[in-house]
Amino acid sequence: AQSEKTLALIKPGMYDHIGQVMTEIARAGLKIIRLQMLVLSREDAMEFYAEHQGKPFFDNLVEMMISEPIVAMELMGPSAISAWRRLMGPTEKDRARMEAPNSIRAKFARNNTYNAVHGSDSPASAEREIAFFFGRPGYFPTTATFEKSSLV
Numbered sequence: 501a502q503s504e505k506t507l508a509l510i511k512p513g514m515y516d517h518i519g520q521v522m523t524e525i526a527r528a529g530l531k532i533i534r535l536q537m538l539v540l541s542r543e544d545a546m547e548f549y550a551e552h553q554g555k556p557f558f559d560n561l562v563e564m565m566i567s568e569p570i571v572a573m574e575l576m577g578p579s580a581i582s583a584w585r586r587l588m589g590p591t592e593k594d595r596a597r598m599e600a601p602n603s604i605r606a607k608f609a610r611n612n613t614y615n616a617v618h619g620s621d622s623p624a625s626a627e628r629e630i631a632f633f634f635g636r637p638g639y640f641p642t643t644a645t646f647e648k649s650s651l652v
């Protein structure tokens with residue numbers, strides 16, 4: 501399989517499980533080549549998920565994404581895009597538990613909004629999403645703070 505890069509996010513609500521997710525990434529043969537903890541602004545969350553604008557879950561999705569610090573990681577390895585999507589499991593919590601009980605979402609999704617992790621879904625989105633987080637000099641202005649979180 502060809503070496504590839506992808507963008508992984510550990511989403512809000514996952515603070516206690518950051519280490520386990522990183523361990524699963526390593527065990528799957530993927531390398532974390534860049535990593536940053538940050539808080540997204542509302543504008544950035546809306547831009548990151550622009551393809552979902554207008555959908556009924558969009559507002560909840562944006563509020564979830566800015567509710568706590570997230571961990572952004574650039575992953576590299578053989579078929580990294582599909583390998584990381586396989587580790588994540590299906591988008592919806594119930595499907596993840598039924599179809600991929602060992603997946604990260606099966607283990608950690610609280611519901612269909614707080615669903616633990618994100619992964620790029622194609623080479624084009626991987627390129628866009630890696631550039632979004634790691635391609636802008638001087639990005640990452642925001643110190644991690646948990647004061648907006650409803651989970652702590």
Ligand code: DAT
Nearest residue numbers: 552557561590591612613615617618619621
């Ligand atoms: P994925 O995150 O698996 O790529 P997606 O791109 O279709 O899934 O959707 C992006 C996020 O939007 C998803 O992680 C959680 C939220 N979402 C998707 N479908 C949803 C739904 N039916 N109800 C609530 N949130 C949803």
Ligand code: MG
Nearest residue numbers: 618619620621
């Ligand atoms: Mg997606």
